[in-house]
Amino acid sequence: MSEQLVHIEGAPRPRTSIAEIVRIALNLAAVCALGGVVLGGVYMGTTRYQAAARLDTEKRAVTSMLDLGATARVTEVRQFLDTAHGLVLYRARSYGDDAAPARELTFALDGAARGARTASGEPAKSLTPLGRLFVARQGGALAGFVLEGESRGYKNRIRFFVALDSSFMIVGVRVLEHEEDPGLGAEVATTWFTGQFLGRRPGDVAKLSVTRDPLPEDWRAALGELAHTSAPAWRGLHAGMMERERMQSVHAVTGATISSRALTNGVRGTIEHFRRRWALLAPALGEAS
């Protein structure tokens, strides 16, 4: 910094009086307060639309990841923890229909069923939300699941969806929100990274890990096609290679091993958690586990 930049016309130097310091502090405080008011106003004005936009993105993600038709019915299941009574609650209701009554299932922490009832309105504020999953049915048959997961990335949380078909095979992974570095960690949201999860079966998931070895060239080329091919069509084209790769580790994004691990471990944890949950939930929701 040059001398010119430090010297300000009219400002006393080198000593600063207490009155001057107070004036500076008040000046900064006023600017921050004003900024806070502006931001608060913008937040209040946009939060409703942000929520609507998020719901819309989610709905389209669920539909496209499971390749659902117009007749599909999606049930949203939200899980809550009731710390006061040591209970786990599940509320299931038709997705996107806030007015529909919810079916509420209660379990003790050891998994024993404690009852079921029909509930309406929002759940009590004292309950801790634990996560969500979506169950899709099409033409009377189970079409698949979309699980919401979250994991700690390099910078902030990474929120993602994992889609499973009715045999619990992974048919899609999509990152919904993240704040990883552009060009590095942000690459985990691209189809060439998330495509590596496709076709993995329940038995393979426990071994899901990250390697820094380079991607095989043919697999890289196949994953590159995912950006402009629909996932079901792609799975048909590359079934052989998916079968070969499903037992292999996920190849990390170069220079972003932490982000790669965060998403991979998140996907694994979310699926393992879901398998335990579904064993409890399926009979109560009238599905075969």
Next chain:
Amino acid sequence: MSAHGTTPAVSGPPPSPWQLLVNGILTENPVFRLALSLCPAVAVTTTVLNGLILGVAVLAVQVLSSMTVAIFRGVIHPRVRIPVYTIIIAVWVSAIDMTLAAFAPAVYAQVGLYVKLIVAFAIIISRLEVFASRQPLVPSFFDGLGMGLGFLLALVTIGAFRELLGNGSVLGYHVLPSQPLLFFALPAGGFFSIALLMAFFNWLERARGGKPAASGGSHG
């Protein structure tokens, strides 16, 4: 900041709106002439669309911040002016960030990460310090508009250059049968693209009888 000596009428009578627009777009183009904010310019300009969206966001932040500083320039304490500028820029960036997330989620998914980085763009704070803090509202508005447009045009030009040479397409439409020089889509190619276009702008400026390249220092 003495390197900004070429800015016209820093504290004298304000230049006309037209002069200010031409100054921002050509004479002192932020990217090609002042060489400011080159890092983001390289990072986002792999396609025309990315350059366009980020350019519009920077234009909005520059105009709003310049106007805010011009209005409040009398009450901002000179000894904390830089932190105050930063807060003003951060407020506008956050406001635009929230607005984009609410009303243009598809665009936001594409450039949301870059929008937050605008807070640290050297070009914006440099215009606040050099111009908006010394001039009334109207000239500050046109200075912000000119600089914002200059940055926007630079990003779109670099984006078009790189997308065409690197990917064989313009705005996502393939106009060439192949990818002629993939190199230009990569970061290193970004620097070469900017260097070539900067040379062209210098030639253009000299042909118009202008001064040799102004130096904006070596800010990020």
